[in-house]
Amino acid sequence: MxxxxxxxxxxxxxxxxxxxxxxxxxxxxxxxxxxxxxxxxxxxxxxxxxxxxxxxxxxxxxxxxxxxxxxxxxxxxxxxxxxxxxxxxxxxxxxxxxxxxxxxxxxxxxxxxxGANFMYGPTVRTVLDMGGQDCKAIRIDEKGKVESFLMNDKCAAGTGRGMEVFSDLLTISINDVGQMSMEVEEEPEPVSSTCVIFAKTEATGLLRAGWPKNKVLAAYCRAMAGRVNELLQRVGVVKDFAITGGIAKNIGVVSRVEKLLDMKALPPKYDTQxxxxxxxxxxxxxxxxxxxx
Amino acid sequence: MLANYGYKDGSGDYFITIDTDKCNGCEKCVEACPQTVYEMGEDDSDPLREDPVARVTGEQRKKLKYTCAPCKPYLNSLSGEKTEETMKEIEKLPCVSACELKAITHSW
Known part of the structure; x- marks a missing residue:
């Protein structure tokens, strides 16, 4: 065999x-x-x-x-x-x-x-760190000192691990996920954003209902963006805005966060991680x- | 610096915010809280600061909705919006009223 x-x-x-x-x-x-x-x-x-x-x-x-x-x-x-x-x-x-x-x-x-103050320059006021297992929204001053912060480490929704689960489910390499999620004609409704397991269940259902992979990915990226947007609103978003962490390399999530905030994230000069x-x-x-x- | 401890789940926002610029490390909140939610420790956001500040213990950060429930039995049932009445009740909470510098606020 x-x-x-x-x-x-x-x-x-x-x-x-x-x-x-x-x-x-x-x-x-x-x-x-x-x-x-x-x-x-x-x-x-x-x-x-x-x-x-x-x-x-x-x-x-x-x-x-x-x-x-x-x-x-x-x-x-x-x-x-x-x-x-x-x-x-x-x-x-x-x-x-x-x-x-x-x-x-x-x-x-x-x-x-x-680190964000060094990597993106002193104009950065709001930093969103999307890591492997948590998600942090931080507001900083021009010296990089923290003014307000909020960390979500209660669940994996809105984190890199959640994205890994989806890349495995859809058998798409993690590096291509962001680009693929952009190739949809119409933005679908987001899936559940409170829990990765629920989101996965929902996504499996959508796949069985005949949704193409990129549409499911778009729905998940949108859910993730919505989730971190809520965190950001709590600390307050002030210009300039930067995203760090592994998910910052995912154009699908970054562009959707930008759209929700109506603000462009600063382009990274170094590896965002x-x-x-x-x-x-x-x-x-x-x-x-x-x-x- | 505003340190937001807590989380958001399907039923609402559960955050305790401590203003570490106001906190002078008097420990009155630690003594006042019947559920030992608070502790004194290093300022997470400013490692070069030497005086300890109040913070929410790591254990409690993920279950504030339940830990704080005994102090605010009916506040939990109110819909998300913070009314004037809710604000008054929040001010009467043991931790919030114990802090003379008004460094502690609750989101729900």
Missing amino acids: AEEEKKEYWRWLESRWTSPDIDWKKGKVISAGVDVGSVSTQAVIMVDGQLYAFANMRTGSDSPNSAQNAFNRALEDTNGLTEKDVHYCVGTGYGRVNVPMAQKAITEIACHAR LAGAVGAALFAKGLYEKIKK
Whole structure:
């Protein structure tokens, strides 16, 4: 009997990068931030507050090791930079207490705010972080300090995990989901947005009723946008607006959120999943300078 | 900084908002709450701040509707809108009235 091919449609691509313009040996402060999320882990290395290298990997079930793996991956191909050369490291995210090389753990809210301020510039006032397992709406000032925040971690609706469930159900690669959901003639009614399991049940029903895949996806993306819009309204939306996290790469959700808010999200300059780790690395720099004094 | 703790579900919004700029760490809300909803801890949004602030415990954040029900038995049954009457009742809640700096507000 032929072995059935098992394809994992939710698998997104891991990545790493080193800045070609920076020589770390000339830097005064080398700081690092490791964001161990529920789905992905990012490690960022900064030289004097400039982004030098990063790695973005899947977390898996072993959080101390995934932190170390991502950190090691970020150190690869960095002209001989080792863990010992890093002056200060801050851990953040769900697994922040399980980052072995971090001197301090800081909550993801503060880190995301600071990271978004760095990545999108000081004009950002409202940050929507759509992560793997939760969704955060944060309002910040021009220095990246939090003014108001709200986190939904009670259920998976409106998160990356929910999108993974749908990509698996519809057997469409997670990278194509957003684009596919845009290819509908008419915007369908959204599916249930209070629970992913209910949404999946509803979507299965719609598929059986003869809906094409892209229409079902459109209905789910619309439901997700509606869900996060409610969160955003609670903290209040102020221009400029930016979306971070894995879902920020999903055009289907981003464009629908923009439509609901009647506001364009700032275009990302870096990998959107990095915000938390970038913020952590910036705090690490601040903390190192504080103890040095 | 306004910290919104709570959630929204099919029946409505259940948020406790703590203004950490107003909070001076007096711990009166922690003592006043009969359900131990509050605790003192590090300011989530400002890691460089050294004084502890009041926050809602991680355990309670996802079930405020039920935890807070004994203090507001009839408020829960009111439809989503906050009337003047509701606002008056909210002000009488143990945690809200205990806070002299008016840092605590409830959404329902």
